[in-house]
Amino acid sequence: xxxxxxxxxxxxxxxxxxxxxGRAAERLGMAQPPLSRAIQQLERRLRVCLLERNxxxxxxxxxxxxxxxxxxxxLDAAAAAxxxxxxxxxxxxxxxxxxxxxxxxKAAASHELLRKLLDAYAAEPDSAEIEVLPCGxxxxxxxxxxxxxxxxxxxxxxxxxxxxxxxxLAAEGQxxxxxxxxxxxARETLSLAEVRDIPGLPLARWPTRGSYVPGPGPEIHxxxxxxxxxxxxxxxxxxxxxxxxWLWAEHAAVPVPDAPPVVTHLAWPAHSRSLTLAGLVRTxxxx
Amino acid sequence: xxxxxxxxxxxxxxxxxxxxxGRAAERLGMAQPPLSRAIQQLERRLRVCLLERNxxxxxxxxxxxxxxxxxxxxLDAAAAAxxxxxxxxxxxxxxxxxxxxxxxxKAAASHELLRKLLDAYAAEPDSAEIEVLPCGxxxxxxxxxxxxxxxxxxxxxxxxxxxxxxxxLAAEGQxxxxxxxxxxxARETLSLAEVRDIPGLPLARWPTRGSYVPGPGPEIHxxxxxxxxxxxxxxxxxxxxxxxxWLWAEHAAVPVPDAPPVVTHLAWPAHSRSLTLAGLVRTxxxx
DNA sequence: GCCCTGTCATACCCGGCGGGTATCACCGCG
DNA sequence: CGCGGTGATACCCGCCGGGTATGACAGGGC
Numbered sequence: 287x288x289x290x291x292x293x294x295x296x297x298x299x300x301x302x303x304x305x306x307x308g309r310a311a312e313r314l315g316m317a318q319p320p321l322s323r324a325i326q327q328l329e330r331r332l333r334v335c336l337l338e339r340n341x342x343x344x345x346x347x348x349x350x351x352x353x354x355x356x357x358x359x360x361l362d363a364a365a366a367a368x369x370x371x372x373x374x375x376x377x378x379x380x381x382x383x384x385x386x387x388x389x390x391x392k393a394a395a396s397h398e399l400l401r402k403l404l405d406a407y408a409a410e411p412d413s414a415e416i417e418v419l420p421c422g423x424x425x426x427x428x429x430x431x432x433x434x435x436x437x438x439x440x441x442x443x444x445x446x447x448x449x450x451x452x453x454x455l456a457a458e459g460q461x462x463x464x465x466x467x468x469x470x471x472a473r474e475t476l477s478l479a480e481v482r483d484i485p486g487l488p489l490a491r492w493p494t495r496g497s498y499v500p501g502p503g504p505e506i507h508x509x510x511x512x513x514x515x516x517x518x519x520x521x522x523x524x525x526x527x528x529x530x531x532w533l534w535a536e537h538a539a540v541p542v543p544d545a546p547p548v549v550t551h552l553a554w555p556a557h558s559r560s561l562t563l564a565g566l567v568r569t570x571x572x573x
Numbered sequence: 574x575x576x577x578x579x580x581x582x583x584x585x586x587x588x589x590x591x592x593x594x595g596r597a598a599e600r601l602g603m604a605q606p607p608l609s610r611a612i613q614q615l616e617r618r619l620r621v622c623l624l625e626r627n628x629x630x631x632x633x634x635x636x637x638x639x640x641x642x643x644x645x646x647x648l649d650a651a652a653a654a655x656x657x658x659x660x661x662x663x664x665x666x667x668x669x670x671x672x673x674x675x676x677x678x679k680a681a682a683s684h685e686l687l688r689k690l691l692d693a694y695a696a697e698p699d700s701a702e703i704e705v706l707p708c709g710x711x712x713x714x715x716x717x718x719x720x721x722x723x724x725x726x727x728x729x730x731x732x733x734x735x736x737x738x739x740x741x742l743a744a745e746g747q748x749x750x751x752x753x754x755x756x757x758x759a760r761e762t763l764s765l766a767e768v769r770d771i772p773g774l775p776l777a778r779w780p781t782r783g784s785y786v787p788g789p790g791p792e793i794h795x796x797x798x799x800x801x802x803x804x805x806x807x808x809x810x811x812x813x814x815x816x817x818x819w820l821w822a823e824h825a826a827v828p829v830p831d832a833p834p835v836v837t838h839l840a841w842p843a844h845s846r847s848l849t850l851a852g853l854v855r856t857x858x859x860x
Numbered sequence: 861g862c863c864c865t866g867t868c869a870t871a872c873c874c875g876g877c878g879g880g881t882a883t884c885a886c887c888g889c890g
Numbered sequence: 891c892g893c894g895g896t897g898a899t900a901c902c903c904g905c906c907g908g909g910t911a912t913g914a915c916a917g918g919g920c
Binding site for chain 1: 907908909910911916
């Protein structure tokens with residue numbers, strides 16, 4: 287009556303994402319009619335209209351939008367339950383697992399800090415093994431929510447810490463990265479407004495939440511690409527100071543004091559009780 | 574294979590909490606044998622031992638403890654999905670519900686602030702109705718997680734903001750509340766150490782996470798009881814300044830500068846996308 | 861206007877599995 | 891040694907989740 291099975295949530299998410307019963311059924315590996323019936327039962331049990339069936343395709347109602355959000359969160363939680371329980375299944379003591387930790391990091395971000403953290407933790411008595419899982423910056427939050435990772439190095443303001451516990455580890459300013467020969471490369475500092483308005487050198491754009499904001503600059507997919515485009519004099523970017531470590535000889539970095547500071551956090555699921563994780567956090571706090 | 578139904582999670586939580594298959598089955602409204610079988614299937618599918626069956630009763634393994642935590646979180650998420658979807662089912666527009674908001678507050682806490690917030694929000698154009706749901710301080714987090722409430726007034730350091738988004742609204746110092754006639758009531762300020770060591774006047778204890786830390790002072794269950802015990806000269810307490818509003822004539826309040834400041838936050842589930850909630854937060858941020 | 865196509869809904873059947881009852885195996889205890 | 895109380899096993903049944911076949915209906919091309 288007032289409880290949904292994860293099966294029903296999976297079905298609804300598939301339909302809500304595909305907006306097409308046939309494709310959703312195919313994705314779920316089942317036939318279309320039982321899927322239609324399941325969604326109807328769901329709507330009847332919730333006494334809520336979730337989908338608008340126009341003869342041509344399907345649209346979400348407001349309640350449907352809400353359920354899509356909530357169902358994804360609930361499915362993530364269920365998947366996390368499986369993953370974390372399986373991982374805890376090996377060696378553990380009462381009160382929490384003592385196994386490996388999976389640490390999700392945006393590839394190449396905060397490299398120095400990460401090395402220091404791993405070294406310091408490895409030197410601790412009875413420290414656990416840490417698996418470093420490189421991934422995209424948007425992926426980190428998903429990995430943490432659905433249990434594929436236990437802890438992540440996140441960077442505000444790009445990552446959202448919503449839904450996680452966290453410990454701030456370091457803050458740094460940002461620098462504008464220009465082609466070495468550019469006239470502005472000799473400046474002591476630049477303002478954000480100046481960087482945005484360099485004639486003939488549009489600001490690079492990277493995806494936020496999967497899509498790009500419109501603008502003149504090139505769309506960046508990875509750091510190597512960005513480095514190359516800057517070296518070629520096609521774009522300019524504002525990045526954290528620690529990015530100096532991967533700059534090329536053809537690059538110049540100029541501090542941008544009015545850019546928002548970037549804070550590196552260690553973040554983990556809010557309700558985590560793992561003793562191993564607690565050890566890592568303690569180490570990190572002492573850095 | 575790698576997905577659990579909420580039914581299985583419910584079953585496991587019941588067994589893990591009762592530590593007794595018979596009682597758990599009764600609580601679930603079913604017979605014991607199918608429950609035993611379901612838990613065995615769960616363990617086989619996860620390939621993890623969750624329970625130690627000693628001839629006399631049952632104990633949780635480490636993995637079982639982990640699953641208990643995770644399962645509770647996942648069930649809360651599923652319950653929240655139902656509640657929020659049902660509430661969104663009424664009047665709504667695209668992008669989020671425009672219905673009532675349920676605001677969970679610890680009874681009588683931050684009364685002035687709450688009144689100001691509600692008044693300011695009601696004065697906004699197209700503000701929604703706000704239902705104030707008074708509850709205990711530990712209950713707030715649960716209500717928010719399982720969807721019975723949309724937003725809460727929380728107080729650090731007593732509440733944990735882990736897992737929620739929040740906006741700090743106000744900070745205040747703490748005061749010691751003594752019987753009016755007590756010699757120390759005339760002091761300008763007191764230190765925490767002094768309050769703790771008043772001869773014949775032990776510090777009141779309130780429950781943290783459902784249980785009381787041991788100590789000489791009386792165990793407090795509600796504010797009226799606390800007020801009475803202080804007035805009778807049986808105990809002393811350290812409370813936020815704003816509590817002056819409910820003090821009696823027989824009470825005296827003395828500032829305690831070295832007590833941790835109490836910050837009142839507006840908190841809501843991390844992934845919330847409600848437009849109505851966004852309006853309330855905007856109003857709160859302007860207070 | 862016609863039919864064809866693509867959509868979701870309906871009708872009906874079947875097998876698996878979730879749940880019930882009866883019973884067992886085992887241990888502690890008086 | 892029997893008794894009570896635990897969880898596990900054996901067996902049966904009915905329901906419901908899923909499949910196939912088909913219907914209803916709207917839009918588009920000719």
